[in-house]
Each structure stands twice: as C-alpha cells, then as structure tokens.
Amino acid sequence: PASPLHFTMSDFYDLERNIKSDPKSYAEDFLLQLHHLKTSLNLLHHSPSNASPELCKLVLFVASVAFFYKEHCQDIADDLMNILEKYVELLDADVRKRIVDALIRLRQARIIQSSQLLPIFFKLFAVQDKNLRKTAYEHIVGDLSNLFKKGRDAANMRSLQNYVSAMLKDVNPTAARYATKILIRMYRKSIWNDSRTVTYISQACFSKDTRTCVTALQFFLGTSDEQEDKERLKREEEEEANVEAVKHQIMMNYKNKHSRKTKRKKSRVTRALVNANKLNRTNRYEDITEGASRRAIDLLNDPQRFATKLFNKLKSSPERFEVRLMMMDVVAKCIDAHKLVLLNFYPYMQKYLRPAQVYVPRLLVICATAVHDQVPDDDIYPMMMTVANNFIHSKSPVNHIVAGLNGIRAICARQPLVMRKNVLRDLAQYKKSKDKHVQSAAKGLIHLYRDLDPKMLAKKDRGRLTKEEVEERQLKEFGSKEVPEGIPGIDLLFQYKEGLLKKGNDEEKVEEENHVDADTEESIAAQLEKEKQKKELITRLSSGEFLSQEDFKLLKTLQLKQKVDKVLHHKKGAEATEAKRKLKRLRDNENATLEDELDLLEEMEDEIESESSDEDIELNDIDPTEAAAAALEEKKGGKWRRVRREDISSSNRAKLKGKNAQMIKYGRGVKRKMRTSQVEKVLKRKKNEKKDIKWKLKGY
Helix, strand or coil: CCCHHHHCCHHHHHHHHHHHHHCCCHHHHHHHHHHHHHHHHHHHHCCCCCCCCHHHHHHHHHHHHHHHHHHHHHHHHHHHHHHHHHHCCEEEEHHHHHHHHHHHHHHCCCCCCHHHHHHHHHHHHHHCHHHHHHHHHHHHHHHHHHHHCCCCHHHHHHHHHHHHHHHCCCCCCHCCCCCHHHHHHHHHHCCCCCCHHHHHHHHHHHHHHHHHHHHHHHHEEEEECCHHHHHHHHHHHHHHHHHHHHHHHHHHHHHCCCCCCCCHHHHHHHHHHHHHHHHHHHHHHHHHHHHCCHHHHCCHHHHHHHHHHHHHHCCCCCCCHHHHHHHHHHHHHHHHHEEEEEEHHHHHHCCCCCCCCCCHHHHHHHHHCCCCCCCCCHHHHHHHHHHHHHCCCCCCCCHHHHHHHHHHHHHHHHHHHHHHHHHHHHHHHHHHCCCCCHHHHHHHHHHHHHHHHHHHHHHHCCCCCHHHHHHHCCCCCCCCCCCCEEEEEEEEHHEEEEHCCCCCCCCHHHHHHHHHHHHCCCHHHHHHHEEEEHHHHHHHHHHCCCCHHHHHHHHHHHHHHHHHHHHHHCCHHHHHHHHHHHHHHHCCCCCCHHHHHHHHHHHHHHHHHHHHHHHHCCCHHHCHHHHHHHHHHHCCCCCCCCCCCCCCCCCCHHHCCCCCHHHHCHHHHHHHHHHHCEEEEHHHHHHHHHHHHHHHHHHC
16 A cells, blocks of 8 residues: 555545445554644644645545544644634645635534634635635535524524624625625525614625625615626526436436336336425525515614614715615615605705706606605605606606606605695696607506595596595695594494395395485484494494404405495496496305305406506606606507508608608609799699688588
C-alpha cells in the first residue's frame, strides 16, 4: 500500500469505503491520517497563504468519515474553525473552500453545534469570493431549516435569531445584506414568521447600504430578488425533468414486451412511481411554504412610527428614483393596511404627478392606495385636483385623460367625500368624448357616484333611480359610521317565520288580503299591532334568542333571494329570462331543498358580481397604455363595429389615405384640382349649395 504521506485521491476513496463498511478494523489507519492532518494544520499556522493539495485531500477525507470517530475529531474541528476565523483573508482560495466544506460535513455529523459555526460563516460574507458567500448562505438557511423540522428548541432558535438580527448592524454591508436575506428566507419558510422577525427586517429599510434597503423593501412589497426567482425556476425545471425521466424509465421497463408481467413487479412499479412523486413534492416544499406566509406588513409592531421614519428618509434620500418609488409604495401600503394618518405624504406626491413622468401608472396606484376613509377629504382634495388639472384637459392625449379619470375614480372609491359637485359634473362631460376609452373611464366615475350619492350628478346621469332611492343614497359626514343595531336582514327571517315569504308566488295573495282590509279601522289597528310584534320579535331574534346554523343558512338564502330578484326584475334579455325560469322551476319543485336553492342563488350572485365588477375600474386599470385601454374596452364591451377580414384587402380610397404626399403629388385627381380655375370652383360650390337646399326641403 501507498505511504500515508503520499496517498492519492483514489487511495483515500478506498480507505473511506473500507471505514464505512468496518470502522473498528480501520481505526488505526484513520488515526494515522488524523495525525498527519494535525501536523499539516500546524504548518498552516506558520504560512497561511501556502497552497497544499495534500492538505485539501486530508481535510475532506477526515470530514467524510468523522461520523464514525466523533471522540477523536473534536480537536480537529476546533482547530479548523480557529484557522478559518484567524486567516480567512490570507488562506488560499482552494484551501479555504475545502475547510468550509469540511466544517459543513462536521456540522452534519453533529460534531459542531450550529451556534459555534454561525459566527464564523458570517465572517465569510466579507470575503471577496462569490461562490464561498453563496455556499455559506445556503448552509445557514439549510441548517436552520433542519433545526426547525427536527423539533423546535425555543431557546436555541431564539438565540440564533438574535444573533442573525444583530448582524444587521454589522459594519460590513455585505454581511448585513445576507443577514436580511436569511431572515426573509426564514420568514417565507414559515420558520420565523412572527412580528419579531418582521420588526428586524423593517430595520433594514433604514440601512445606508442601498442593496440592503432594496432587499427589505422588496420583502414588504411582496416581490423577491430576480436572481433567486431565476435560480428557483431553473431548479424546478431540472427537478421536473429528472422526475419525469425516472417515471418514464420505470414504465418502459415494466412495459417491455420481453419481460413477464407479475403482481409483484406491478406493485414494485407502483411503489417506485409513488416515491418519484413524493420526491417531487419534497422538492417543492419551500415554494409551498413561501406562498403560505402571511402579509408581513400586517405584523409591524409600530406601523405609525415605521411609516413616519421611512417617509422622513424618503424626503431627504439621494437614491435613484426607482428606489424612492419603492419607498413610496411601502409607505402607501402601510397607510392602507393600518389606516394610518400621514398628512404630509399627499402634498409630497403632488410634485411627481406629471404626464411626463415615466412611472405615472404606478404613482397613481400609490396615491390611491394611500387613501382611506379616515383621512380628511380636505387634505386629499389638492392631490386629486393636481391629477385633474395635469392629466384631464382638452389638449391632453387620450391615454393621459384615461389615466387621470381612472386615478380619480380609484381615489374617490376609497374616500368619496373628496369629490366636489362641480368637479364631478365637469368630469362627467367626458362621456361624450369620441374616444371609447375616455367614455368608459368617465362612465366608471358616473356609476360610482350613482351608487354613492346620485344628487351630486346631473339628473340625466342618475340613471333609472326613484326619488326614494336617490334620498337613501347619501354620503355620510366625515368620521361618522353606521352601527347596526341587530343582525342585518333579520326582518326577512321574521317575515319568513310569520309565513309572509314562502316558496312560490304567495306574495300576491298577501298583498290582496292587505288591500281588502286596508279600508277598515280595525285593519289599521291590526297592522300597527303587527308592526309592534314584528319589532319585538326582531329585537328578540337579534339579541336574546340564539340562532342555529339552519337559521343563518335560511337568512343567507333569503338575502340572496332578495338581491337576485331585485336585479332580475330590472334585467332584460335571453339570459335574464333563462335565470328567472330556473329560479321559478326550482321554487315550484316540491322535492327541492334549502341547499339547492342556496347553491343556485350563489351561482347567480357570482354572475351578477362578475358583470358589475366589469364596470368597476380597479387600481390595476390605471395603466394608460393603448394595450391596457384596449383590454379594458374589450372587457367592458363597446358598440358593434365591422371587423375587417384579413383575407380581403382594403379599398383604393382607404389605401390612398396611408400613402406618402410625394407619391400622390402627381396623380390625376391632384392635377385636375390644380388646373381648376376660380370660376369653376365658384360654380361647383353654388351647385352643391342648391343640392343641400333641395335635400333639406325634402325633410332629410
């Protein structure tokens, strides 16, 4: 055999295989190599920059079989950590990489504790070696995940969390950035998904290092690093390809015509396929847990202080505009989630609301997101008027007008009191615009206030509303809230229990009886007594008596029935007729249960809400580009117009409009017009005037 001092890599592989098969018999060989490694490490203390291939082989060999000789390897693990901590910058790149790999294997063999290795690996983030930093980062994340899966040790996990969070204040910006990334990965894996972790990550938003700040802002916005996304997608594709290849090979082996088909072989194939699918599910565990995490912005301990501090940083920030835009977005989302009042934010946003701004759609979305019903309308009104004055005027392009109208509609949907009557009526005039996208945006604003406060609109824009409906729909004063005195819709349950609402058409009979008795004084007294009993029963049902699950289900059915009947009453067309027939057929059916009617009503409600949501303009519809406008128009449906077939060419007259002026300058028509004298022009004009008078007299 080869001398211990001149072992090749194949000799180490052979010895490793023998040790794994019989550790006791080869203990002396291992101790000899261990002694050789200690000697090499002592030499490394004197010359750290020396590159030694023999040392790399020895370190990996000892780390690979250290699991079988734990009592002998504790000293060597301490020595390796000491060298890496002292000479991390001076070590040769290959030697440093092998020592890091060896420490990872020793940690997997439970010879080193995670609390011992974590501080050393955080120092590696300061080294100018990208692959080394990536290895350390992946190991820390994987090690913490394994600790969580095998059993949550609260004290140990809390100490590790405190150490990682303390590294956010590290002098080295790279270490602080990787500490932020580790906290974010732990949150998305649902390991550290409490408010404590979110508070630590929020501190990174105020970092002086731009990359660390952007990483934390992306976390609160719900976006991830592009590089991580690319790596995850690439890993998923490789894993899917591997699993599909394994499954294909299994089935090919089973379906081979020369092989015998037996029950044993079939069960073996089934088990192999199950294992392959299980492997695929295990690899996707990280993505499933990442998607299941809660919104981080809701877990902030002191959102008002966080938003104010971030806004103050935003006002004096010298960062590029994209980073400041992310800060604006986080502040707006924080205001929206916690209903904060940050009045200085709205005047600050006004200076960016210009049509020349590249990020106009996103800025309008941010402005609308930062508005809620607890913000005074007087503070939002200047911002809304800035949008109206800068985007909506006669000389503005179509896409700017659409963006402005949609932005104002989104702001008013969140705080309706911000709109003034004269401004609303001026904006409503854009429904007469020749452009369909502008018409749709203006009609969206009209429909909004038709539901909220029709009195603010002109009479012709209020729709088919009765006087009672117009009086009912009024905006309440700022700060007032409608507090329900009982369970909403409890009177429907009362009427049903009294027999006024039944399946079928019993409503007409009840109306006839009431009409007959209305002439007598006794009937008036009876009705008053009935109303009194009704109020008492409503109070008893909403406060005193416990309602069962069946009562709540019945109440939901009655409310849905009232809503659907009201919509179908005003609706016309084949779809409405078919819906009415379905509902009547079900109500006439004696075998139909309450669950059947509830299912049908819920289905109809979904259709009604989907149709009404098409008329509503969401925040995402603020994008003024032609593609978004075309998609919005297609979604809403416009007037019928003839679509030109692709296989048929256009007319010569239509082609002439697209031609260059130089091409038609010498055409016959142009030359004929140029040769026409002034006398001929006058005669032709008089002839046309006579023809117009003739048609007017005929009544055209």
